[in-house]
Amino acid sequence: MILVRNSLSESLSNRTKQVKTLGLTVLTIIGFLSVSSAQSQDSTATAKKDKDKEKGKWGEIHGNLQFDAQYYNPDSAIGALPVPEKLLMNGFTNLIYTKGKFTVGVRYENYLNALQGFDARYKGQGITYRYASFDADFLSITVGNFYEQFGSGMIMRAYEERGLGFDNAIDGARVKAHVLGGVYLKAVIGKQRSFFTTGDGIVRGFDGEIAINETFKSLADKELRVTVGGSFVGKYQEDNDPDFELPENVGAWAVRGNFQYKKWSLNGEYVNKINDPQATNTLFVNGSQHRNFNPGSGLLATLAYSQKGLGVVVSAKRIDNMDFRSDRAATGFNLNMNYLPALTRQHTYQLAASLYPYATQPNGEWAFQVDVNYRVPKKSKLGGKYGMSVALNYSEVHGLKNTINAEGSGYTNTFFEAGELYFRDINVEIIKKLSPKFKLNLLYLNIAYNKDVVQGLAGYGTIYSNIGIADLTYSLNTRHALRMEVQGLFTKDRADQGDWAMALLEYTWSPHLFVAASAQYNYGNKVEEKRLVYPSIFIGYIHNATRVTLGYGRQRAGILCVGGICRNIPASNGISLSITTSF
Amino acid sequence: MRKAFFTLLMVSMSALAHAQIAKKAWQLPSVTIKTIDGKSINTDELNNDGKPMIVSFWATWCKPCVLELSTIAETYEEWQEETGVKVIAISIDDARNISKVQPFVNGKDWDFEVYLDPNGDLKRAMNVNTVPHTFLFNGAKEVVYQHNSYAPGDEQYLYGKVKELVGKK
Numbered sequence: 001m002i003l004v005r006n007s008l009s010e011s012l013s014n015r016t017k018q019v020k021t022l023g024l025t026v027l028t029i030i031g032f033l034s035v036s037s038a039q040s041q042d043s044t045a046t047a048k049k050d051k052d053k054e055k056g057k058w059g060e061i062h063g064n065l066q067f068d069a070q071y072y073n074p075d076s077a078i079g080a081l082p083v084p085e086k087l088l089m090n091g092f093t094n095l096i097y098t099k100g101k102f103t104v105g106v107r108y109e110n111y112l113n114a115l116q117g118f119d120a121r122y123k124g125q126g127i128t129y130r131y132a133s134f135d136a137d138f139l140s141i142t143v144g145n146f147y148e149q150f151g152s153g154m155i156m157r158a159y160e161e162r163g164l165g166f167d168n169a170i171d172g173a174r175v176k177a178h179v180l181g182g183v184y185l186k187a188v189i190g191k192q193r194s195f196f197t198t199g200d201g202i203v204r205g206f207d208g209e210i211a212i213n214e215t216f217k218s219l220a221d222k223e224l225r226v227t228v229g230g231s232f233v234g235k236y237q238e239d240n241d242p243d244f245e246l247p248e249n250v251g252a253w254a255v256r257g258n259f260q261y262k263k264w265s266l267n268g269e270y271v272n273k274i275n276d277p278q279a280t281n282t283l284f285v286n287g288s289q290h291r292n293f294n295p296g297s298g299l300l301a302t303l304a305y306s307q308k309g310l311g312v313v314v315s316a317k318r319i320d321n322m323d324f325r326s327d328r329a330a331t332g333f334n335l336n337m338n339y340l341p342a343l344t345r346q347h348t349y350q351l352a353a354s355l356y357p358y359a360t361q362p363n364g365e366w367a368f369q370v371d372v373n374y375r376v377p378k379k380s381k382l383g384g385k386y387g388m389s390v391a392l393n394y395s396e397v398h399g400l401k402n403t404i405n406a407e408g409s410g411y412t413n414t415f416f417e418a419g420e421l422y423f424r425d426i427n428v429e430i431i432k433k434l435s436p437k438f439k440l441n442l443l444y445l446n447i448a449y450n451k452d453v454v455q456g457l458a459g460y461g462t463i464y465s466n467i468g469i470a471d472l473t474y475s476l477n478t479r480h481a482l483r484m485e486v487q488g489l490f491t492k493d494r495a496d497q498g499d500w501a502m503a504l505l506e507y508t509w510s511p512h513l514f515v516a517a518s519a520q521y522n523y524g525n526k527v528e529e530k531r532l533v534y535p536s537i538f539i540g541y542i543h544n545a546t547r548v549t550l551g552y553g554r555q556r557a558g559i560l561c562v563g564g565i566c567r568n569i570p571a572s573n574g575i576s577l578s579i580t581t582s583f
Numbered sequence: 584m585r586k587a588f589f590t591l592l593m594v595s596m597s598a599l600a601h602a603q604i605a606k607k608a609w610q611l612p613s614v615t616i617k618t619i620d621g622k623s624i625n626t627d628e629l630n631n632d633g634k635p636m637i638v639s640f641w642a643t644w645c646k647p648c649v650l651e652l653s654t655i656a657e658t659y660e661e662w663q664e665e666t667g668v669k670v671i672a673i674s675i676d677d678a679r680n681i682s683k684v685q686p687f688v689n690g691k692d693w694d695f696e697v698y699l700d701p702n703g704d705l706k707r708a709m710n711v712n713t714v715p716h717t718f719l720f721n722g723a724k725e726v727v728y729q730h731n732s733y734a735p736g737d738e739q740y741l742y743g744k745v746k747e748l749v750g751k752k
Binding site for chain 1: 609610613621677682683685702704707710729736
């Protein structure tokens with residue numbers, strides 16, 4: 001056993017070495033090419049013809065760079081513990097070299113050490129992403145790292161959310177082909193990124209899509225536009241379990257369709273995967289853990305209607321046991337193979353976004369959403385001189401009603417039966433230009449949030465809250481503007497942290513400068529010592545694609561969500577510096 | 584030693600890349616994106632017959648993005664008449680919000696060309712870190728100006744650049 005472990009760790013470190021060597025080689029090549037390119041330009045700067053030739057000859061190099069650092073002060077009142085390093089920093093840079101149909105790219109990342117709230121396995125630095133690709137008209141080949149998505153992503157999505165520290169890029173090979181006018185084929189194979197290494201399982205996938213109206217010329221001018229597609233994804237991971245026979249090959253399939261007719265559109269995908277007992281879908285029976293041998297399934301359907309000034313979207317989703325990872329032991333933001341979109345509105349105002357946001361429960365839920373966007377015409381009674389935008393959104397999510405079987409190895413449920421309430425959000429937003437100088441946004445939300453389920457805690461129950469937000473922009477002239485936000489959050493019976501108020505004042509000097517000061521006040525907390533103020537100030541300078549932001553203040557513990565996945569941010573106090581640029 | 588080498592390499596390469604952009608304009612990369620009704624197209628097909636194009640990366644959930652595009656929408660007709668400029672809005676919304684894009688755009692009554700980049704292929708090819716990120720292309724489809732984030736008035740500055748391009752300043 002020990003021998004096996006040794007050889008495993010040896011092969012791991014070998015692989016890391018190989019990755020590093022490859023990364024270095026690619027870097028050197030890019031460096032060399034850009035040197036030659038820069039030199040050659042100096043000598044041929046005059047005639048435009050020559051320049052154009054040069055472009056084709058030497059290719060182009062571009063990239064981006066970001067750097068986020070924070071200095072932490074301990075602040076026992078808000079629960080910000082001392083940080084041993086005092087200063088933490090995350091950074092990355094991407095470089096992409098393109099020459100005609102050929103592209104190579106690398107990303108260097110560093111975490112010295114990772115900012116608070118990021119997974120501690122992000123430690124150190126290195127080349128975490130490198131690839132080469134060839135793109136012809138009908139064929140595209142990528143080797144190395146890549147991001148990919150099949151359909152809505154419910155059985156396969158490799159993507160990154162840098163702000164959350166989420167990255168499940170595939171390291172392997174991908175072929176994409178476009179044939180017969182409207183047929184799109186994709187095949188992928190590889191292993192997924194897991195912090196500074198790759199996961200254990202091998203991921204393989206195939207996806208096909210047919211745009212019917214493009215493929216069949218006789219249907220090209222029909223008003224009904226139809227696209228259908230399907231995919232198959234499989235993962236392989238050895239079964240090392242001494243007691244259980246676990247599936248080493250886990251397959252999943254999906255079918256989808258998109259129908260457009262005049263002002264209507266209908267979109268749907270159904271997915272299924274075979275049984276796959278793993279760390280994240282364990283069943284609990286009388287306090288003991290059981291492996292879950294149930295298969296998984298998912299359904300997502302959206303019906304939309306839109307015309308000038310009006311858009312209506314109705315969507316429904318049912319998810320049952322669809323946490324899909326390329327390593328059955330993985331938990332948290334690690335080695336996820338798929339993406340289960342949350343059917344709730346993605347809020348951005350502080351109090352609406354970071355206290356009670358919803359994230360899809362992959363083990364099972366029924367979700368329903370209605371979204372309406374309406375533009376009240378100009379010069380109407382309600383719209384006034386400039387018109388007005390109104391947005392209505394309603395979403396509700398319930399659990400499934402599962403009955404665990406006698407052996408505790410699985411469960412049964414009825415398709416249409418919904419269980420416990422997980423989340424509900426009813427919100428209305430009005431955006432109105434009052435005069436050439438004033439713009440007003442008003443937003444009201446009513447949220448029910450099952451904290452125990454969504455955050456995996458016990459004893460909090462469901463928290464009911466009302467949130468009101470007013471956002472007023474005053475343009476002093478064409479380049480200077482003041483913006484003011486006032487927000488309030490009120491929970492029923494002062495549950496959880498009770499009531500919050502927030503105010504923000506922002507001054508912008510287009511196109512270069514902004515200064516913002518804000519304060520959040522937990523005035524309605526049941527616990528008197530927790531009625532604290534969280535002030536902060538930010539100054540930013542923007543020049544073209546470069547932005548430098550310096551901040552100082554107290555950050556309340558909260559939840560940061562991007563695209564429906566969320567991460568906890570601990571409370572902190574200190575100075576932050578962020579630099580981002582692309583070139 | 585290796586760390587020092589890496590750092591040196593990165594810094595020198597960034598510097599080189601900067602030196603290069605100063606001398607040579609950047610062309611629109613060739614990537615497959617989707618039209619709002621689900622059709623795949625290559626970015627090579629985006630054009631405005633030799634007139635300037637504004638390419639703006641946005642998302643339905645991004646306040647400043649929506650503010651920027653709404654502000655441009657108010658005067659878009661005038662901009663088109665004066666300079667012939669075209670605005671192309673690239674939505675980076677993923678499966679969570681992608682079906683909302685078309686109704687959202689219609690609901691806002693925007694008259695822009697709108698495309699979808701759910702896998703972030705164009706976003707990565709153009710090195711966009713955060714939205715809003717706006718590019719201005721000249722008639723030869725080369726980047727002549729780009730701006731990250733939005734503040735009221737930025738659209739006027741951008742339009743100034745458009746006018747410079749068509750020689751109307």
